[in-house]
Amino acid sequence: MESNPNEILFPNQASDAGSIHLSSDPGNEAPSKPSADEHDSEIEDQYDGISELEDGSKEVFNSMEEAEAYLKSFARINGFAVLKRSTSKYPKCYGEVNFIDFECHRGAVPTPKKNPLPEPTPPPKPRSAGSYQINCPFKVIVRRQTPTAVLEVIHGSHNHERTEDSSIPDRRREYIEDHKGEIFGLMSGGAGCHPRHVMDYLKRMEEPCPLRIKDLYNLRDKFQRQFLDGKTPTKALIN
Numbered sequence: 001m002e003s004n005p006n007e008i009l010f011p012n013q014a015s016d017a018g019s020i021h022l023s024s025d026p027g028n029e030a031p032s033k034p035s036a037d038e039h040d041s042e043i044e045d046q047y048d049g050i051s052e053l054e055d056g057s058k059e060v061f062n063s064m065e066e067a068e069a070y071l072k073s074f075a076r077i078n079g080f081a082v083l084k085r086s087t088s089k090y091p092k093c094y095g096e097v098n099f100i101d102f103e104c105h106r107g108a109v110p111t112p113k114k115n116p117l118p119e120p121t122p123p124p125k126p127r128s129a130g131s132y133q134i135n136c137p138f139k140v141i142v143r144r145q146t147p148t149a150v151l152e153v154i155h156g157s158h159n160h161e162r163t164e165d166s167s168i169p170d171r172r173r174e175y176i177e178d179h180k181g182e183i184f185g186l187m188s189g190g191a192g193c194h195p196r197h198v199m200d201y202l203k204r205m206e207e208p209c210p211l212r213i214k215d216l217y218n219l220r221d222k223f224q225r226q227f228l229d230g231k232t233p234t235k236a237l238i239n
Contacts, residue, residue: 050078053140053156064097064149067142071102071151074235079162080104081170082140096144104138105168106160136160165210172210176219187220188227194219 061067085107088099139154165171176183179202179218186193186201193201195216202209 038214050080050158050160050162052158053153055153055156057156058152059149061149061151062147064100064144066143067149067151068100071140071142074096076171079164080158081163081168082138083107083170085139098144100142102140102142104158105170106132106134106136106158106163107138108133109135132163134160165208166212168210172212172215175210176215183216183219183224187216187223 008160024138024201038171059067081104082102083105085101087097087101089095090098136158137155138158140151140156141154142149142151183198183202186198187195195213198216199209199211202211
């Protein structure tokens with residue numbers, strides 16, 4: 001199936017809708033959305049790489065939250081994540097958010113430390129892993145226009161390939177938050193599963209698991225610190 005680069009799928013939308021063109025006219029009504037059941041099969045056919053959005057295109061949503069949810073879903077489909085670069089409220093400090101500036105998770109460039117420590121002797125071996133920040137130009141803004149919200153594409157293309165969920169920290173944090181209770185149950189109490197066994201269990205689940213084994217070791221250490229509550233292991237057992 002050939003896909004139009006100006007067409008993007010709205011996930012979790014009404015079953016009688018398909019795709020929608022990002023129009024340059026923000027006065028259009030917010031579109032209806034295809035159902036969640038159609039989501040995976042449509043995505044599988046339509047997105048092989050990162051789909052580009054048309055620069056300057058706009059779309060109207062019912063609320064700021066709906067526009068943000070759509071943008072995050074579109075990013076997930078296309079193998080990247082969006083971060084809030086800046087926001088503004090009106091009235092300032094206590095008002096509602098009326099403007100959000102989104103960028104790709106690979107946007108910006110790493111900033112050097114202001115006061116680097118003196119070089120040790122001998123110097124450490126250089127790290128092989130580089131920063132994932134490569135100044136990706138993708139940029140989208142969402143602006144409140146009561147009673148609706150307008151999503152505007154400033155720059156709709158990327159300078160990198162799709163990124164696996166396991167390489168996107170936000171994806172891993174979201175997964176941990178959604179499955180924290182289950183993971184805690186496996187690692188604590190009578191089960192006391194090792195992180196490697198927990199990883200094997202999560203990998204067999206229907207939902208893809210983006211975690212790395214290091215995430216589970218870190219989570220186990222966090223659970224242990226919460227259990228100890230500042231006490232030594234012996235005192236924690238006695239109390």
